[in-house]
Amino acid sequence: MTGHEVLFEPLRLGGLTLRNRLVMAPMGTCLDAGGRITDDTIAYYLRRARGGVGTITVEGCLVSADTVGPEPKICGREYLPGLRRLVEALRPYDVTVGVQLMHPGRQVVEGPSVAPSPIPLNSAAPVPHELTADEIAGIVADYGAAAALAAEAGFDFVEVHGAHGYLPSNFLSPQFNQRCDEYGGSLENRARFSVEVARAITEQTGLPLVWRLNGDDGPSGGLTIEEAARVAAMVVAAGASAISVSAGTWLSLQVTLAPMAVPRGHMRPLAAAVKRAVDVPVMAVGRLDDPDDAAAVVASGDADLVLLGRALIAEPDWPDKVREGRLDELRPCIACNACVDLVGRGERARCSVNPEAGRELTWELKPAATPRRVMVVGSGPAGMEAARIARLRGHDVSIWERDDRLGGKLEVAGLAPSKREVLRFRAYQAERLAELGVVIRTGVEVDTAVVAREAPDVLVVATGAEPLVPPLPGIDSPHxxxxxxxxxxxxxxxxxxxxxxxxxxxxxxxxxxxxxxxxxxxxxxxxxxxxxxxxxxxxxxxxxxxxxxxxxxxxxxxxxxxxxxxxxxxxxxxxxxxxxxxxxxxxxxGWRPTGAALAAPPGVEVRVLGDAEHPADFVRAINSGADAALAL
Structure with a gap:
């Protein structure tokens, strides 16, 4: 018994039986090409399916052909082959597969910006076109047509992204919907667009419908939890089979995609309030990657299902490891939002703690053809990852650190009040290195003589960077x-x-x-x-x-x-x-790289990684360490 059994009980959702209570949240990846699903996309979702999650909701796909964005598309038959290949690839893994349908409204990167009212997203954004009644009807039809394509592709359910300030959410907001017709004013009118979309989908396809809804918009004047509970009941009456409760908009992303300083489970009360208002399954989200927290949500009745987003990017095997009681093996998501930041800039999803993320198609930990003696100097993120991957491939690895414990700059970064999660990853990596049998030497200053004495085949220099000290008057003062x-x-x-x-x-x-x-x-x-x-x-x-x-x-x-x-x-x-x-x-x-300071005897292969080569971010450090080890 692990104490988390409640997470692995089956659940009925519409006509479906979900094998457990864990759902992969829909998250953008930028792994598509021109709106089409690619082999990279499929490999990414396959990796999560293999990890034991019961349900996967594929990232938001655009329902209207005139909408431009980095997301995949589901607005024409030309996108069906890729969507169908994705569903078919996931079938062998006993996973329920859905797809999220989305219309960004005024939150577009480029292309037409539309909204219920001509209120821009911010002072730098264009004034959106105010939708006419006929245009609203056209978009409702787009949702229905997209759902029909989803059914044809073989998806088990569809989800409408009705949260986070996208078009349905924008209609619901009294702050940004200032219409005076049947789509504005009262809550019933503001919810009319959502109700019409829900009806169009359920009437045209019969697929179970999950509705993602903001429990709270965040900014003053937006949708409140009391209103959200009423909207949830309306879309259920219109045919929705489940409600997924989130929060926040583009203006309050610290709520939607909470950084590590935000407490875990911060949106749980919103799910609980919606749960009391409807008689269908409710999904909770919001830093629920701690197994105890996730189990408590379901056991308490606050929600029926738990959404895992960034947690599954960091640790695809989260469900299986929790089910088997291997909690100490869980690679922690540190909520650094590097994945979110990259996708927000239109770049492929990557992860600060998992170098496999975003490149699952080509990732392969093959045993080394010839095991070698690898000496890693420096135990920051790049050094520890290089040591871990090299050891997994069968090399004889030692890691050397001048401080009395592993971690390098991770140790210092984790001392700030908002960065404590970094220390969890430091501890995780240190434990993995010890378990793998990496020889750990701390409290040792490594110089050329030490390298010569150890005589490694490969020297990995991951000594980080040293602070820049400018030639200012008074810079040498004691204070x-x-x-x-x-x-x-x-x-x-x-x-x-x-x-x-x-x-x-x-x-x-x-x-x-x-x-x-x-x-x-x-x-x-x-x-x-x-x-x-x-x-x-x-x-x-x-x-x-x-x-x-x-x-x-x-x-x-x-x-x-x-x-x-x-x-x-x-x-x-x-x-x-x-x-x-x-x-x-x-x-x-600022920082100055230190990689050139350590030399190796002739015949020793030298690789300089991370900040020791060029000061950069956490993602680059982890990936440079992994890449170096994969190349040995």
Whole structure:
């Protein structure tokens, strides 16, 4: 008994029997080509099906031919072959397969922007075209036709994306639907579009319909949970077989795609409220990747099914490992949102902790033809992943770290209040390396002599990067420290003390966050026009909001020209000089790669990885480590 048995009980949904309570959430991948399903797309979903999830909802597919976006399409027969191949490929895995139907409305990347009312998404977005009644009827017909194509492709059910500010959600919002006809005003009128879409789908296809609904729009003036519960009952009356409850819009993505600082299960109360209003299965979502949390949602009756999104990108075998009680083997999703950020930029989905994600078609861990002695120096994300993959392939691997524990920059990054999840991945990787029999050497400074003594066949240099120290007047003052020293607690900062952080990068922001939480008065000085470069957009927005809430002063387009005993002097965008009081100064200006500092004897193959080669992000570090090990 694992204590999670409730997650593996079957459930009836419409005329379907789902083999367990775990559903893969629909998430964009950018693995399609011109709107068509590709072999890469199929391999991605196959990998999750093999991991034991009971139901897969394929990512949102566009229902209207005039809509332009990075999503796959289901608006014409030319898209049927790929959709059918996907369904047929998943059939052997005892998985129920559905597809999400979507119309982005005004939230388009390009192409026509339409909405119930001519209210733009933001000040930089175009004013959307206000749909006429005839145009609304045409889009309703598009949903019905798309559902018919889904049935022809062999899908078991369809889901309508009626949340997150897309077209049905936009109609429901009293903030953005200001119509005075039968599609605006009262809740019943605002829900009319959703009800008509639900009826068109169920009447034309007979497929079970899941309706994804916002329990709360997030911004003031949007749909509330009380209204959402009533809308859920309306779409059920119109034929929906289940309700999937989410929250947030483009304006509140920290709710929809919660970064690691947001508590797990933050949307669970919304699902529970909808569950009380309908008599069909309800799906809950929102950082429910902890097995105990997921089981509690179902056991309590707050929802009948649990959606796993980013968790299955990080750990495709999550269902099987939980069912078998192998909880310590779960690769943790750290909610860094790197996958979301890449797809949002139109790039293929990748993962910070799982280098296989997004390249399942070509991923193959073949045993090495000739096992070799591999010495990995540095245990940050690139070094640990290189060591793990190399050992899995049969190489004799050792990993060397100058600090007293593995992790490199992961250890420091995880000290910020909003980054604690990083430490879970550090612990996971360290445990895997120990289990695999990788020789671990900590507290050792590796130089050329150590490498010569060990005489490896391959030297993997993953020593990371060192902080940049600019030649500023006063830079050598005793009250000036590297920001990492403050994150580690090596420099005492008293309550109320004035701290200036020079540099608004990720490290600078995290240092400011930690010190402000401890009661210091913190000012960030940044040369660029904004802070948080290198941080994923949703996480950055949340972090900057928290910094401002905590009273951190942010000065951008400011250039430091000197550090004095009690102040930092900088110029503003106009060249005027200003002083900022500073009892402590933290340097977070940038990084310099260290890979060239370590040499190897003749005959030793050398590979330089991650920040040691070029300072970059977590995804690049993990993938560079994996790629190096796959090539050995």
């Amino acid at each position: 000036v420290h590297d920001a990492q020293e403050l994150l580690r607690g090596e420099v005492a900062v008293e309550m109320g003390q004035r701290v200036v952080v020079i540099g608004g990068s990720a490290t600078g922001c995290e240092t400011a966050e930690l010190l402000a939480a401890r009661g210091a008065h913190v000012t960030i000085i940044e040369m660029r026009g904004s802070i948080g470069r290198g941080i994923e957009a949703i996480t950055r927005r949340q972090l900057v909001r928290q910094l401002r809430h905590d009273g951190v002063e942010i000065r951008t387009r400011a250039t430091v020209i000197a550090i004095e005993p009690g102040a930092v002097v900088h110029t503003d965008a106009d060249g005027a000089a200003h002083e900022v009081p500073a009892g402590v100064v933290a340097l977070a200006i």
